[in-house]
Amino acid sequence: MKKYKIKQVKSGIGRTQKQKDTLYALGLRKMNQTREVEGSPQVLGMIEKVRHLITIEEV
Numbered sequence: 001m002k003k004y005k006i007k008q009v010k011s012g013i014g015r016t017q018k019q020k021d022t023l024y025a026l027g028l029r030k031m032n033q034t035r036e037v038e039g040s041p042q043v044l045g046m047i048e049k050v051r052h053l054i055t056i057e058e059v
């Protein structure tokens with residue numbers, strides 16, 4: 001499975017609760033925090049939902 005490095009670049013303030021929960025589930029709790037995640041279908045779906053708040057880099 002591929003690994004992805006995701007970084008939160010925009011705030012969750014003013015976003016819907018679902019988007020905030022998705023960021024939290026991805027392990028992003030603060031601005032500019034970076035996380036490495038496995039590319040499972042569930043994670044890829046979460047990434048797609050908050051794509052406008054994060055940057056994605058394939059590792």
